[in-house]
Structures are given as C-alpha cells and as structure tokens.
Amino acid sequence: MIEKKVASRTARLDAVFAALADPTRRAIVERLSRSEARVTEIAEPFPMSLNAVSKHIRVLEASGVVERHKKGREHFLSINTGSLDEVDGWIERMRHYWEARLDAMERVLAELNKDPKPGPKDRKHVSR
Amino acid sequence: MIEKKVASRTARLDAVFAALADPTRRAIVERLSRSEARVTEIAEPFPMSLNAVSKHIRVLEASGVVERHKKGREHFLSINTGSLDEVDGWIERMRHYWEARLDAMERVLAELNKDPKPGPKDRKHVSR
DNA sequence: AATAAGTTCAACCGAAAGGTTGAATAAAAC
DNA sequence: GTTTTATTCAACCTTTCGGTTGAACTTATT
Numbered sequence: 485m486i487e488k489k490v491a492s493r494t495a496r497l498d499a500v501f502a503a504l505a506d507p508t509r510r511a512i513v514e515r516l517s518r519s520e521a522r523v524t525e526i527a528e529p530f531p532m533s534l535n536a537v538s539k540h541i542r543v544l545e546a547s548g549v550v551e552r553h554k555k556g557r558e559h560f561l562s563i564n565t566g567s568l569d570e571v572d573g574w575i576e577r578m579r580h581y582w583e584a585r586l587d588a589m590e591r592v593l594a595e596l597n598k599d600p601k602p603g604p605k606d607r608k609h610v611s612r
Numbered sequence: 613m614i615e616k617k618v619a620s621r622t623a624r625l626d627a628v629f630a631a632l633a634d635p636t637r638r639a640i641v642e643r644l645s646r647s648e649a650r651v652t653e654i655a656e657p658f659p660m661s662l663n664a665v666s667k668h669i670r671v672l673e674a675s676g677v678v679e680r681h682k683k684g685r686e687h688f689l690s691i692n693t694g695s696l697d698e699v700d701g702w703i704e705r706m707r708h709y710w711e712a713r714l715d716a717m718e719r720v721l722a723e724l725n726k727d728p729k730p731g732p733k734d735r736k737h738v739s740r
Numbered sequence: 741a742a743t744a745a746g747t748t749c750a751a752c753c754g755a756a757a758g759g760t761t762g763a764a765t766a767a768a769a770c
Numbered sequence: 771g772t773t774t775t776a777t778t779c780a781a782c783c784t785t786t787c788g789g790t791t792g793a794a795c796t797t798a799t800t
C-alpha cells in the first residue's frame with residue numbers, strides 16, 4: 485500500500501511543480517495568497533481571454549494548490565494553505581542530502597589538514 | 613534596471629519549477645544530491661535511452677539546478693546548491709502572505725468575540 | 741592507427757500545453 | 771420571461787515536451 489502512496493505523492497509533486505512553472509499561474513497564486521477572489525476578478529489583470537485564465541485556474545485546482553467554492557453563479561477561489569508543504573518538504577530533503585555530503589567532505593578536508601602530507605608512504609585514514 | 617532583474621527572476625522560477633516537474637529529473641536531482649556522477653552513471657537506472665537522460669540533464673543544467681564540468685571525455689554533473697533558494701523563497705513569501713491574512717482574520721474574529729453581538733445570548737469563545 | 745567509450749547533435753514523432761473562438765449552462769437582474 | 775452576468779465546455783491551432791533512432795565528435799584504450 486505504500487507503493488500507491490509513494491506513487492501518488494510523486495504525481496502530486498509533478499502536478500504542483502508543473503502548476504507553479506507558469507508565470508500566469510504563479511501570479512494567480514500570489515493574488516489568492518492575499519485574498520480569495522472570483523474567476524472574473526482574477527482574470528481581469530491578465531492580457532488574455534477569460535477562458536485562458538479559467539483553464540489556468542483549473543490546472544491549479546487539479547494540483548491541489550487552489551480550492552473552489554461556488555456561491556450561486558460565482559466561483560470563489562482560495563489557496564489551499566497546506567498544498568505547498570510537499571514541495572517544500574522535497575526541497576528541504578534535497579538540501580539535507582547535499583548538506584550532509586558537504587559536511588562529510590569538510591570533515592575529510594579538516595582531517596587532511598590536521599595531519600598534513602605524511603611523506604612518501606601515504607597512509608589513508610578515513611574518519612569513522 | 614530592476615525591470616530586467618525581475619523579468620529574469622521570473623524566467624528562472626519558470627525554468628526551475630518546470631525542471632522539477634518531471635519525475636525523471638527529480639530523480640536525477642536526488643541522485644546528484646548524494647554525489648556527483650557522470651552522464652552514463654546517471655542514466656543507468658532509467659528505463660529510457662541514454663539520449664533521453666542526456667536531454668533531461670540539459671534541461672536541469674539550463675535551469676541552473678545542476679552544473680557540469682568536463683574531464684576528458686566524461687562529463688561530471690553536480691547539483692548547484694544555491695539553485696533552489698529562489699523557489700524556496702517564493703514559496704516562503706506565499707506562505708507569509710496568507711499567514712498574515714489568516715492572522716488578520718483571527719484578530720477580527722477575536723475582536724468580534726470580545727464585544728459580542730448586543731443581542732440576547734450567544735457567546736462564542738474561540739480558543740487562542 | 742584502429743577501435744571502443746562517453747557524450748552530444750539532428751531529425752523526427754506523438755502527446756500535452758497554452759492559447760484562441762464560439763457555443764452552452766446556470767443564476768441574477770430587469 | 772427575456773436579458774445579463776459568471777462561468778465552463780468543446781473544438782481547434784501552434785508550440786513545446788519527452789521520447790526515439792542514427793550519425794557525429796572527442797578522448798581513451800589497444
């Protein structure tokens with residue numbers, strides 16, 4: 485069952501990263517981060533058709549980044565405040581990986597420095 | 613001049629988000645977060661042609677997420693540890709925006725509660 | 741010098757993305 | 771009850787994407 489969970493997490497990451505890769509969609513997210521808004525309001529500043537913006541909103545909605553609640557004929561959009569956690573977590577994990585590696589390299593360098601060139605016969609000494 | 617800077621930042625965000633939207637490319641980044649590697653090594657685990665992986669690497673390189681240094685006929689790839697900062701910053705900014713808004717809403721609610729409806733008897737109490 | 745290994749370049753292909761326009765639907769306002 | 775307003779649906783078009791294959795290029799190996 486973890487298989488499925490992992491698979492869907494990957495798909496979610498795909499969707500969220502892809503959703504945020506478009507500048508129009510990021511602008512929509514910025515807009516919605518400040519207050520919720522209707523489709524027409526969101527579309528207003530953009531130099532493209534309302535339909536195009538509507539499609540962008542659908543992409544954001546499908547990725548889970550924005551949510552919609554309808555009130556009569558108006559659709560109110562708002563951002564899903566938890567939706568960026570997974571992306572954030574992924575980035576943080578990567579940073580963790582490479583920082584661990586860089587730390588290890590630093591330790592090696594420090595070790596080499598502490599005990600400089602042991603002359604002709606090199607004795608290797610890996611810490612830990 | 614800030615115009616151009618902002619424009620290029622937007623383009624960089626586009627490129628990095630788009631680069632990370634593909635699961636193969638994220639896997640490559642994960643691989644490189646642990647150690648640098650050559651193109652062939654990176655390609656090995658993937659069920660696609662070497663050329664396809666080479667193209668993915670180019671996309672990552674163009675986005676600034678990975679870097680390449682050639683040694684003879686081999687190309688060594690490594691991740692650019694600063695490259696995710698902008699994406700991270702953008703996400704953090706969004707979070708900041710909506711948290712500010714949510715805090716404001718909370719304050720309003722608290723205010724309403726402190727001075728409850730002059731009507732008969734409903735007194736709600738939101739836990740802090 | 742000939743061959744093998746590591747990698748990219750170039751052309752191609754099908755599918756998806758991002759946009760358009762023109763209905764269609766549903767609720768509000770007149 | 772007809773007309774606006776808010777929004778989506780559907781079809782289409784062009785560009786980009788992710789993959790393929792085959793050739794070219796550069797550096798090692800023999």
